[in-house]
Amino acid sequence: xxxxxxxxxxxxxxxxxxxxxxxxxxxxxxxxxxxxxxxxxxxxxxxxxxxxxxxxxxxxxxxxxxxxxxxxxxxxxxxxxxxxxxxxxxxxxxxxxxxxxxxxxxxxxxxxxxxxxxxxxxxxxxxxxxxxxxxxxxxxxxxxxxxxxxxxxxxxxxxxxxxxxxxxxxxxxxxxxxxxxxxxxxxxxxxxxxxxxxxxxxxxxxxxxxxxxxxxxxxxxxxxxxxxxxxxxxxxxxxxxxxxxxxxxxxxxxxxxxxxxxxxxxxxxxxxxxxxxxxxxxxxxxxxxxxxxxxxxxxxxxxxxxxxxxxxxxxxxxxxxxxxxxxxxxxxxxxxxxxxxxxxxxxxxxxxxxxxxxxxxxxxxxxxxxxxxxxxxxxxxxxxxxxxxxxxxxxxxxxxxxxxxxxxxxxxxxxxxxxxxxxxxxxxxxxxxxxxxxxxxxxxxxxxxxxxxxxxxxxxxxxxxxxxxxxxxxxxxxxxxxxxxxxxxxxxxxxxxxxxxxxxxxxxxxxxxxxxxxxxxxxxxxxxxxxxx
Amino acid sequence: xxxxxxxxxxxxxxxxxxxxxxxxxxxxxxxxxxxxxxxxxxxxxxxxxxxxxxxxxxxxxxxxxxxxxxxxxxxxxxx
Ligand SMILES: Cc1cc2nc3c(=O)[nH]c(=O)nc-3n(C[C@H](O)[C@H](O)[C@H](O)COP(=O)(O)OP(=O)(O)OC[C@H]3O[C@@H](n4cnc5c(N)ncnc54)[C@H](O)[C@@H]3O)c2cc1C
Ligand code: HEM
Numbered sequence: 001x002x003x004x005x006x007x008x009x010x011x012x013x014x015x016x017x018x019x020x021x022x023x024x025x026x027x028x029x030x031x032x033x034x035x036x037x038x039x040x041x042x043x044x045x046x047x048x049x050x051x052x053x054x055x056x057x058x059x060x061x062x063x064x065x066x067x068x069x070x071x072x073x074x075x076x077x078x079x080x081x082x083x084x085x086x087x088x089x090x091x092x093x094x095x096x097x098x099x100x101x102x103x104x105x106x107x108x109x110x111x112x113x114x115x116x117x118x119x120x121x122x123x124x125x126x127x128x129x130x131x132x133x134x135x136x137x138x139x140x141x142x143x144x145x146x147x148x149x150x151x152x153x154x155x156x157x158x159x160x161x162x163x164x165x166x167x168x169x170x171x172x173x174x175x176x177x178x179x180x181x182x183x184x185x186x187x188x189x190x191x192x193x194x195x196x197x198x199x200x201x202x203x204x205x206x207x208x209x210x211x212x213x214x215x216x217x218x219x220x221x222x223x224x225x226x227x228x229x230x231x232x233x234x235x236x237x238x239x240x241x242x243x244x245x246x247x248x249x250x251x252x253x254x255x256x257x258x259x260x261x262x263x264x265x266x267x268x269x270x271x272x273x274x275x276x277x278x279x280x281x282x283x284x285x286x287x288x289x290x291x292x293x294x295x296x297x298x299x300x301x302x303x304x305x306x307x308x309x310x311x312x313x314x315x316x317x318x319x320x321x322x323x324x325x326x327x328x329x330x331x332x333x334x335x336x337x338x339x340x341x342x343x344x345x346x347x348x349x350x351x352x353x354x355x356x357x358x359x360x361x362x363x364x365x366x367x368x369x370x371x372x373x374x375x376x377x378x379x380x381x382x383x384x385x386x387x388x389x390x391x392x393x394x395x396x397x398x399x400x401x402x403x404x405x406x407x408x409x410x411x412x413x414x415x416x417x418x419x420x421x422x423x424x425x426x427x428x429x430x431x432x433x434x435x436x437x438x439x440x441x442x443x444x445x446x447x448x449x450x451x452x453x454x455x456x457x458x459x460x461x462x463x464x465x466x467x468x469x470x471x472x473x474x475x476x477x478x479x480x481x482x483x484x485x486x487x488x489x490x491x492x493x494x495x496x497x498x499x500x501x502x503x504x505x506x507x508x509x510x511x512x513x514x515x516x517x518x519x520x521x522x523x524x525x526x527x528x529x530x531x532x533x
Numbered sequence: 534x535x536x537x538x539x540x541x542x543x544x545x546x547x548x549x550x551x552x553x554x555x556x557x558x559x560x561x562x563x564x565x566x567x568x569x570x571x572x573x574x575x576x577x578x579x580x581x582x583x584x585x586x587x588x589x590x591x592x593x594x595x596x597x598x599x600x601x602x603x604x605x606x607x608x609x610x611x612x
Contacts, residue, residue: 086542086543106534106540106541106542106546107534107535107540108534108540306543307543324543342543344571345544345570345571346543346544346571348570348571349544349545349570349571350544363569363570366568366571366572366573366574367571367573368573369573425578426578429578433535467573468534468540469542470540470542470543471542471543472543473542473543473544473546473571474571474573478573
């Protein structure tokens with residue numbers, strides 16, 4: 001995930017950047033796979049659960065994407081399915097907040113979303129990589145319409161409060177200039193013969209050509225203001241028509257200024273496999289996916305059902321649950337088998353009858369911290385004034401990012417910005433500790449340093465701090481390599497009549513694809529076990 | 534929650550008010566450093582001084598009155 005903030009001076013993502021910059025891409029790939037990123041989705045196409053389960057029943061706990069996938073497929077395979085869900089809606093973390101919705105977080109604060117019709121915030125998942133084939137296939141099957149999600153917009157900003165007098169810089173200028181300067185340096189080294197031992201004579205010639213092309217260098221291999229650089233980094237005055245229309249090339253930003261600003265840190269994120277084009281979002285909000293699943297399997301779901309205890313013996317599973325609204329009413333559900341997708345934060349607090357190994361695994365995974373703030377503005381000033389159509393600006397301010405809507409481009413009227421998106425680190429916890437209105441206020445104050453229009457155009461806002469989410473107690477499983485080695489297999493193993501699923505039981509944590517693949521794997525193994533009798 | 538009383542949803546955060554578990558100062562230090570279940574670890578995010586300060590704070594607030602303060606050295610030793 002992006003903007004994983006350092007909690008010890010260097011986050012995992014920072015470390016990846018460092019490896020990438022010093023050791024080349026092979027080392028980067030090796031490191032990435034061992035840290036649990038970059039693994040291919042592993043979707044093998046539509047699951048085939050062949051063979052008759054002979055009326056066997058399954059209780060599914062949790063109606064997030066893992067639970068919904070299991071419900072859809074198991075019913076189709078002939079099982080008697082029932083789903084228990086704490087919330088009064090399906091989807092879990094797959095969720096959009098729209099005008100009129102209310103949300104009560106832990107601590108008791110209730111916010112009412114006051115967005116205009118058609119506007120929304122995706123408090124959790126908001127983008128889908130092109131290689132998350134499982135999720136994309138379900139979107140296709142369920143008729144969820146997608147549109148491109150802009151991850152990289154060259155005209156969005158990189159911003160440091162400590163560099164360039166706090167003035168945000170266009171991504172395209174930092175990128176082109178950084179590439180130009182480093183290409184020039186490398187070309188100099190090649191020509192001076194400093195790389196003769198590393199690069200063959202034949203390759204040196206080609207390398208020089210490549211650097212010239214890649215870095216927009218002139219015929220003397222210099223990176224200098226001119227028509228050529230302007231073609232990449234843009235103009236101080238764009239070419240026009242008629243009199244006085246001659247373009248003026250923009251000034252180049254010095255290498256040292258770029259290096260010291262650390263803005264180059266913002267460049268790598270776009271090149272990561274997880275964030276490469278094409279990315280998608282459902283039209284109308286990520287929550288459309290959960291809603292589409294609910295159209296298929298909603299009749300199987302009991303809402304407001306808070307699971308408090310899970311028992312099993314050699315005959316079946318008994319699950320105790322309270323009415324989330326009236327906790328005194330305790331009910332019992334029984335089934336032959338159980339697929340439990342309750343997040344580990346919560347499951348670790350539930351009395352569940354499984355072996356010690358699985359129990360230890362359930363308690364071994366802390367959840368990441370994340371805060372999002374959605375801000376509605378009177379007009380789309382980022383488009384009208386700043387010429388930013390979608391994409392993300394990155395900043396060193398506590399809000400970390402501002403994301404512009406990847407929809408309804410170039411229209412008049414209002415819009416909602418993602419005005420803050422933190423991921424771990426002290427300032428994510430600090431924002432979580434604040435009341436929701438205070439988070440919105442901070443997002444406005446910080447954001448106004450990048451877009452002063454905030455001050456006059458703001459209308460209303462809403463904020464979700466994931467450690468205060470009543471239904472997850474956190475953002476997503478924050479596995480360490482050591483914990484994975486010790487506990488992951490024990491977590492995923494079928495224990496008697498119970499199998500766990502969810503993003504936490506995958507190598508794609510904090511992605512919906514992880515929830516779906518984990519669920520498909522779990523029900524595939526469960527089905528085999530059922531057929532064995 | 535800022536009152537230390539915890540909160541309840543599908544899971545819960547425990548109340549720190551008049552909390553007997555705080556009697557032993559080592560327990561709170563260890564929890565903050567390493568986390569436990571749904572409580573995230575803060576060992577890499579907070580310095581020894583910061584851990585001592587927050588533990589001393591909760592042990593002397595929220596109707597708790599444990600005056601045997603934890604020192605930064607205690608935290609260092611517990612890491
Ligand atoms: C801030 C943020 C950003 C993210 N960004 C992306 C992204 O851009 N793209 C992407 O693909 N993924 C993203 N994710 C990850 C994605 O949201 C998750 O991986 C996925 O939605 C998890 O699905 P799940 O079914 O495993 O869990 P959930 O969706 O959490 O489902 C679990 C269900 O269990 C229910 N439940 C909990 N306790 C109980 C109980 N006691 N009794 C009954 N029911 C209970 C919950 O209410 C919930 O409905 C993001 C997540 C967050 C928080
Ligand atoms: C850094 C400041 C913090 C301190 C000093 C602190 C202290 C404590 C203490 C003393 C307990 C034990 C209570 C008991 O056993 O009765 C506890 C438990 C817990 N805390 Fe924290 N905490 C802190 C931050 C947090 C945060 C930020 C979260 C959530 C995001 C959190 C979540 C929890 C949970 C879920 C438990 C129960 C753990 C279990 O099941 O064993 N804590 N905390």
